[in-house]
Structures are given as C-alpha cells and as structure tokens.
Amino acid sequence: MNHLSSETFRENARAALADTQLRGALKNATSLFGERRKSAAASLPNWEDLRSQARAIKDDVLSHLDRYLEKFVSEAEARGAKIHWARDAAEANAIICKLTAERQARIVVKSKSMTTEETHLNDALEAAGLQVVETDLGEYIIQLADEPPSHIIAPAIHKTRGQIAELFTAELGMPPTDDVAKLTNTARITLRDRFAAADVGISGVNFAIAETGTIVMVENEGNIRLTTSLPRLHIAVMGIEKVIPRFADLDVFLKLLPRSGTGQRLTTYQSFITGTKRRATDEGPEELHILLLDNGRSRMLAHPVTRQSLACIRCGACLNACPVYQQVGGHAYGSVYPGPIGAVITPQLMGIEKTAQLPYASSLCGACREVCPVKIDIPRLLLHLRGEISERKGSAAERVAFKLWSRLMMSPRLYKLSSVAGRLLQRIVPIAPAWTKGRDLRPIEARSFHDLWPIK
Amino acid sequence: MKVALFVTCLVDQMWTSIGVSSVEVLRRVGCEVEFDQRQTCCAQPAYNTGYLNEARPVAQRFISIFEESNADAIVSPSGSCTAMVRHYPQLFAGDSEWLPRAQAIAAKTHELSSFLVRVLKIEDVGASWKGKVTWHDACHGLRDLNVKHEPRTLIRHVRGAEFVEMDHADTCCGFGGTFSVKYPEISVAILDQKIDAIERAGVQAVVSGDASCLMQIGGRLSRKGSKVRVMHLAELLSHR
Numbered sequence: 001m002n003h004l005s006s007e008t009f010r011e012n013a014r015a016a017l018a019d020t021q022l023r024g025a026l027k028n029a030t031s032l033f034g035e036r037r038k039s040a041a042a043s044l045p046n047w048e049d050l051r052s053q054a055r056a057i058k059d060d061v062l063s064h065l066d067r068y069l070e071k072f073v074s075e076a077e078a079r080g081a082k083i084h085w086a087r088d089a090a091e092a093n094a095i096i097c098k099l100t101a102e103r104q105a106r107i108v109v110k111s112k113s114m115t116t117e118e119t120h121l122n123d124a125l126e127a128a129g130l131q132v133v134e135t136d137l138g139e140y141i142i143q144l145a146d147e148p149p150s151h152i153i154a155p156a157i158h159k160t161r162g163q164i165a166e167l168f169t170a171e172l173g174m175p176p177t178d179d180v181a182k183l184t185n186t187a188r189i190t191l192r193d194r195f196a197a198a199d200v201g202i203s204g205v206n207f208a209i210a211e212t213g214t215i216v217m218v219e220n221e222g223n224i225r226l227t228t229s230l231p232r233l234h235i236a237v238m239g240i241e242k243v244i245p246r247f248a249d250l251d252v253f254l255k256l257l258p259r260s261g262t263g264q265r266l267t268t269y270q271s272f273i274t275g276t277k278r279r280a281t282d283e284g285p286e287e288l289h290i291l292l293l294d295n296g297r298s299r300m301l302a303h304p305v306t307r308q309s310l311a312c313i314r315c316g317a318c319l320n321a322c323p324v325y326q327q328v329g330g331h332a333y334g335s336v337y338p339g340p341i342g343a344v345i346t347p348q349l350m351g352i353e354k355t356a357q358l359p360y361a362s363s364l365c366g367a368c369r370e371v372c373p374v375k376i377d378i379p380r381l382l383l384h385l386r387g388e389i390s391e392r393k394g395s396a397a398e399r400v401a402f403k404l405w406s407r408l409m410m411s412p413r414l415y416k417l418s419s420v421a422g423r424l425l426q427r428i429v430p431i432a433p434a435w436t437k438g439r440d441l442r443p444i445e446a447r448s449f450h451d452l453w454p455i456k
Numbered sequence: 457m458k459v460a461l462f463v464t465c466l467v468d469q470m471w472t473s474i475g476v477s478s479v480e481v482l483r484r485v486g487c488e489v490e491f492d493q494r495q496t497c498c499a500q501p502a503y504n505t506g507y508l509n510e511a512r513p514v515a516q517r518f519i520s521i522f523e524e525s526n527a528d529a530i531v532s533p534s535g536s537c538t539a540m541v542r543h544y545p546q547l548f549a550g551d552s553e554w555l556p557r558a559q560a561i562a563a564k565t566h567e568l569s570s571f572l573v574r575v576l577k578i579e580d581v582g583a584s585w586k587g588k589v590t591w592h593d594a595c596h597g598l599r600d601l602n603v604k605h606e607p608r609t610l611i612r613h614v615r616g617a618e619f620v621e622m623d624h625a626d627t628c629c630g631f632g633g634t635f636s637v638k639y640p641e642i643s644v645a646i647l648d649q650k651i652d653a654i655e656r657a658g659v660q661a662v663v664s665g666d667a668s669c670l671m672q673i674g675g676r677l678s679r680k681g682s683k684v685r686v687m688h689l690a691e692l693l694s695h696r
Binding site: 010013014017324326327328359360361362363364365367369380383385386387388389390391394398399402403405406409410412415419422432434435437438439441442444445447449452453454455 | 517634
C-alpha cells in the first residue's frame with residue numbers, strides 16, 4: 001500500500017500542493033462539509049450548550065474510565081457478548097486472526113473503522129489468508145486503489161469522480177462512465193455478493209453504553225447494518241475511550257456527531273446492538289465479540305493536558321475547517337488520523353520520534369477548536385506537543401536561535417543593537433529566503449518606534 | 457484614561473506607522489498615552505514554537521515592566537500579542553508567585569479595537585478615508601479575544617469609507633508565525649485563497665488588526681502586482 005510517512009510531511013505536502021486534481025477535490029469537499037456543518041449547527045439554538053454537555057460527559061468518562069469500562073463489560077457479557085482486551089495493535093490483530101482461524105473463516109466483510117485502520121488489521125487478516133472486503137463505499141474505493149484513507153469520515157475525499165470511474169473500469173471491469181448512480185450500483189452489486197458469502201463481519205463502534213452494554217454505530221449506507229447482522233460472527237473493535245455512561249447521553253452525542261461530520265440532522269441508520277440474539281430463531285450473528293483496544297490511549301489518559309485528546313468522537317469537522325488540511329489533504333500527514341486532531345493524536349500514539357513535524361503543521365488559527373463538537377482545545381495541545389518536541393527532539397540550530405532570541409528580548413540594549421544589525425544586514429543579504437520565495441518582505445524601518453518616541 | 461502602549465516588536469521594527477497611528481487615535485479619544493522604552497516582545501515566537509523555557513523569562517520581564525506602570529490599561533495594536541499576554545497564566549500554572557501577577561497583567565491588556573469599543577464605548581473616532589475597504593479577521597483576535605464586531609463597527613463609522621464584507625473573512629491568511637517559514641509553500645497556498653477573496657471583494661484596501669497578517673497579505677499582493685493596499689486598523693482610524 002502507498003503509505004506515506006509522517007517523517008516526510010514536508011515533501012508529502014509539497015507533492016500534494018502540486019496535485020491540481022487533489023486540490024480541486026479537497027476544496028469542493030471540505031467547503032461543502034464546512035457549509036453543511038455550519039447550517040446544521042445553526043439549526044439547533046442550544047448548540048453551544050450541547051458542546052459543553054458533551055465535553056462534560058467525556059470528561060467524566062475520562063476521569064473514571066476504569067469504572068465505566070468495567071460496567072460496560074459486565075453489562076455486555078451479561079447479554080452474551082464476549083469481551084477481549086488488547087494492549088496494542090499486534091495484540092488486537094492476533095486476537096482477531098485467532099477468532100477467524102478457529103471458525104475457519106475465509107471471507108471478512110468490514111464496515112468503516114478508523115480503529116482497525118490504526119491497527120492495520122486488513123494487512124494482518126490478508127497475511128493470514130483471508131479475503132477482506134471493505135463495504136463502506138469510500139473505504140471500498142480506497143481498498144480498490146490500494147491507498148490508506150485520507151479523511152476520518154470520508155476516506156476517499158481526495159479522489160475526483162473521474163478518478164473513481166477510471167478505478168472502477170480498471171478494477172471491476174465496468175464500462176467507462178462518470179454517472180454516480182451507475183458507479184454506486186456497480187459497487188453495491190459487488191458488495192452484496194460479498195456480504196452473502198462472508199463468514200465474519202468486523203465493525204467499529206461510535207459509542208459504547210456502560211449502562212446497558214450496548215454498542216452504537218451510525219452510518220448512511222446500510223453497510224454497517226449488513227456487516228453486523230449477516231455473517232455468523234460479528235467482531236466490534238473499539239478504542240477504550242468510546243464508552244459513555246448512559247443511554248440518555250446519546251441524546252447529546254447523536255445531535256452533535258452527524259451535524260459535525262456530514263452536516264446531517266441524523267444519519268440514515270443508527271444501529272444499536274445489545275448482546276447476542278436471545279432465541280435460536282432470532283436473526284443476527286451467533287457470536288458477538290467486542291475488542292477493547294488501548295494502543296497508547298491509557299498513556300494519553302495519564303497526562304492531564306493531553307487527556308482531552310481522548311474526548312474526540314471522530315467527526316472530522318476539524319479536518320474540513322483546517323486551512324492546512326484543505327490545502328494538502330490527509331495522506332501528507334502519513335497517519336490514519338490526519339488534520340488537526342491527527343497532528344495531536346498521531347504523535348501520542350506513535351511517539352514523537354517519527355511524527356515531530358505534525359504539531360508544527362498548523363498556523364494555530366483555532367478554526368479546529370471552534371468547530372470541535374466536544375470543545376477539544378487542539379491549538380493548546382499542539383503547543384504542548386511542540387514543547388515536548390523542542391525539549392527532546394528540536395533542531396540544535398533552532399534551540400540556539402531561541403536562546404539567543406530570549407537573550408536579546410531580555411535586554412533593551414541588545415534588542416536595539418540587533419535591530420541596527422538587521423537594518424544593515426538586509427542591505428547586504430536576503431534575510432528570509434523561505435519568506436521571500438512567495439512573498440515580498442517589508443524592509444526593517446530605518447527608525448524604530450522606540451527611536452520615534454516621544455511622539456508629539 | 458491613562459494607557460500604557462505595548463507597541464509589539466513587529467510594529468516597532470517593521471511598521472512604525474501603526475504605533476504612531478495608535479497613539480494618535482488613543483489621544484484623539486482622550487487617552488493619555490505612555491510608552492515604556494524598556495519593552496521588547498511578548499514572547500509569542502518562542503511560546504508558539506514550543507520553547508517555553510525561553511518564553512518564560514521574556515514574559516516575566518513584560519509583566520514586571522508593565523506592573524510598574526500606573527496606567528489604567530495596557531493597549532496593543534495586535535490581537536495576536538494581546539492574546540499571548542492573555543495566555544501568560546498558562547505559562548505560570550502552579551507558580552504561586554507568578555501566576556497571580558500574570559493574571560493581573562492579562563486582565564489589564566486589551567487589543568486596540570476592543571479597547572475602543574468595549575472599554576471606552578467609542579464607535580466613531582472621527583476618521584475619514586475615501587474608498588472601499590474590507591476587513592480580515594486575524595485569527596487570535598477573532599478566536600482568542602472574540603474581536604469580531606468591534607473593528608467592523610469602527611470602520612463603518614469612518615467617513616467616506618465603504619465597508620465590504622469579503623468571503624471567508626474569518627479564514628486564516630496562512631501566516632502563523634514560524635509556520636510561515638517552516639512550511640512556506642503551505643503558508644502561501646493558504647494565503648492565495650485569501651488573496652482571491654480580497655480581489656473578488658473589489659476593494660482599495662484590506663484592513664486588519666495585526667501587522668503580521670498584513671505583512672503576509674501585503675507581501676503576496678505586492679508580489680502579484682496588485683493595486684490593493686494593506687492597512688492596519690489604527691492607520692485607517694488615524695486618517696482624517
């Protein structure tokens with residue numbers, strides 16, 4: 001798969017900026033999502049209250065996560081679900097591979113799940129000899145293209161209709177067309193067949209309700225409904241932060257999530273799954289396994305500043321609102337979680353060694369914080385991570401420069417001297433080539449404001 | 457009212473007319489303006505790049521200098537630097553000596569337009585300027601200080617000026633401090649969206665509350681040979 005690395009963010013971004021098709025697709029999609037979100041939010045007069053309530057619920061969950069998880073697990077088990085705990089991606093994939101192997105499964109259908117993207121589950125299942133079929137249309141498209149998702153809720157956001165048509169012609173052998181209905185129908189026919197043949201359905205989870213042991217998933221295509229009901233075995237994969245206390249809390253989250261994500265009042269489907277079927281004659285899978293994944297989350301939980309990163313409900317609104325994401329798209333980040341929240345989560349999940357560029361990939365404009373339905377202060381978290389990076393990994397030259405800067409700013413005499421030096425220097429050499437490549441630079445004033453004071 | 461001017465290092469070094477205009481406007485509305493020659497920078501460049509140990513002494517110095525003043529308010533022609541001062545308490549969390557001092561200074565510091573409209577309750581400063589103008593919402597003023605209506609109100613009261621709201625006025629110009637030189641290509645790509653919106657608005661001038669955004673926008677306009685000029689709100693308001 002064409003996985004870019006976070007280590008080469010700068011180069012990835014440059015390549016993205018040169019891709020006019022990508023930028024056209026991004027501009028259309030992010031502005032459409034952005035406008036829809038805005039009007040959907042405006043349709044609720046108590047939007048700000050809902051955001052505060054959602055955050056308060058998440059804060060409560062994150063302060064007592066152990067308790068809520070125990071409650072969720074005991075309620076789900078009491079209703080027939082089997083629970084698995086995975087410390088990291090490798091453990092999660094091993095558990096799932098074992099479950100499928102024990103049942104001699106051959107075909108797995110999956111609904112969209114960022115958590116299984118995070119663990120690279122498909123690679124593990126394919127290595128174990130299984131056929132894996134993504135059934136969300138966007139995920140299906142990028143699976144055919146052998147690409148990672150580039151957006152949390154719209155994985156193929158980077159592709160134009162024309163590119164998808166070409167892909168379908170090449171991979172599915174359909175006659176060339178850019179008729180969306182025909183393209184969708186071809187995918188639908190292919191996927192229906194896989195649904196019927198699948199032994200295992202793997203889904204993600206949007207919310208896990210502690211009170212009742214229920215898992216909740218929202219979607220528009222009906223593929224989650226099929227994934228979780230047709231195959232005999234359903235495996236739901238969730239990060240440990242997905243638990244919420246009460247069923248009634250959904251009132252808040254089901255108002256915020258679809259409006260923030262796609263600008264919908266409600267998604268077409270909401271699936272609530274509480275345990276396994278009660279009678280043999282009931283419909284639905286025979287087994288429900290719920291896998292709870294840590295993979296760095298308890299580390300994030302332990303830190304009082306970064307803890308709020310776990311409040312994220314994966315709506316993708318911050319991606320659409322981010323001026324950087326709007327220009328470079330998701331692949332440039334080299335992470336399954338791109339955009340502002342990705343630049344916060346990725347270094348925490350994967351460590352800062354290889355991801356140190358991401359927290360700097362922001363102008364700190366705050367548009368992400370403004371749209372976040374759970375009020376995550378993303379700029380503050382980016383600054384916090386920048387602090388960690390500058391201490392542990394920052395460039396030596398930059399550190400020296402800021403030490404010198406600090407010295408200059410502490411002394412009016414040195415500050416004045418440096419400004420005189422700057423004035424002279426700018427006559428001899430271009431002082432900011434990174435700036436002047438695309439922009440003219442105002443010259444330093446011949447007399448500073450300090451020099452002009454007192455002003456008559 | 458007695459006002460201590462924090463002119464900002466950027467205005468001090470790169471765009472002194474913003475400082476001069478600020479003084480003129482503040483005096484015109486009846487303020488007595490003082491300027492402490494010891495002031496330098498608010499510490500934002502280091503803070504935003506993650507060098508908190510380098511930022512902290514610069515912030516402490518700012519606090520100490522302005523604590524000595526008996527002015528009623530500290531006023532700055534920058535939303536971004538004002539927002540930085542308002543963030544000082546975050547730099548001194550858990551520090552029983554510096555936290556209350558940081559909080560006191562933060563509470564006293566105001567961005568120019570919000571000082572005029574919210575504190576002094578003045579909407580018309582007696583300015584005049586002929587032509588169409590639009591307003592660029594600088595991000596920190598807008599989102600950290602909630603400065604949105606104040607500059608628009610002030611501009612609407614400038615005689616001869618026709619205010620035009622441009623598309624996406626509240627979208628970032630791509631400056632972002634060190635971001636503009638760490639990722640210059642992305643910075644300019646974001647900027648070009650802003651430039652398009654300005655050109656579409658058909659104005660003679662784009663006005664904003666931060667010299668940094670104006671350097672970014674102005675630098676691109678001038679590179680493209682555009683006739684649109686950039687102007688700080690203080691410059692517009694001082695014009696008569």
